[in-house]
Amino acid sequence: MEPNPTPPPDNCTHLFRSSWSLYDAILAGNYMSHREIHACVREVLMAQANHGRFALLDLGCGNARLLADTLRTLAPRRYLGVDLSPSALAEAAHYLHGLPHVELREQDLLACAQDEAAASTEVVYSGFAVHHLNTADKQRLFHAVARLLRPEGSFLLVDVVRDEGQTREAYLERYLHLMRSTWTGIEPTRLEEACQHVAAFDYPEMLSALTQMSVSAGLGEPHVLGQFGAHTVMHFRQSPAIA
Ligand SMILES: C[S@@+](CC[C@H](N)C(=O)[O-])C[C@H]1O[C@@H](n2cnc3c(N)ncnc32)[C@H](O)[C@@H]1O
Secondary structure, eight states: OOOOOOOOHHHHTGGGTSOSHHHHHHHHTTTTOHHHHHHHHHHHHHHHHHTSOOEEEEETOTTOHHHHHHHHHHOOSEEEEEESOHHHHHHHHHHTTTOSSEEEEESOHHHHHHHSOTTOEEEEEEESOGGGSOHHHHHHHHHHHHHHEEEEEEEEEEEEEEOTTOOHHHHHHHHHHHHHHHOTTSOHHHHHHHHHHHHHHOOOEEHHHHHHHHHHHTOOOOEEEEEETTEEEEEEEOOOOOO
């Protein structure tokens, strides 16, 4: 197994602590396919809403900007957004202003998933945050999510994923090349800052590894709802209640 220490959260969230202008520029250029990804996420949330009002736990919520409009339409019975970046949470409070049943919490995402009450949540969502965890913590996260999801609940995981057999080094070489050659709307010093963040803190898994973690936690195999380069939307389902 490759050495993959979970970086202290102080470090891997540094890029998101002082300012969200960089991430907003990435969104504006759609460099990480947020537009297409959010269309997939919205579809799952709308299907969930058709079964009744749902609770949503958002792990590594950032500024919640992309989800905000969808949440206003679907009115979840509870939205809990968790992040270690106070500036992200301050922006999330702004984007979610006026929406009832919203809680924003400054906490480590794994700790939060482990703390939440068993079978309390219909949907767990995480966008581009889980790749910061080491392999053992990712496995712990799957177990924690399996514990807190209600029967037939959904775990929507949006993240970067390595190709099968691709080393982290080969992944980084390709991804950093893509960033430097196509993220042309980002100011060069900020782009370099983003590249350094990726090189230091991104530990994406292969889909087969995430599948193994999910199966061993009892969530079964994922449905891949969308794949846009390395940016992948995975849907894991909790089993139905046993009658
Ligand atoms: C790339 S941003 C993604 C934000 C949002 N989920 C999205 O998809 O647009 C990653 C977020 O995860 C947060 N994060 C990273 N590691 C975390 C951890 N261990 N616990 C809580 N938040 C974490 C960062 O602070 C940052 O806000």
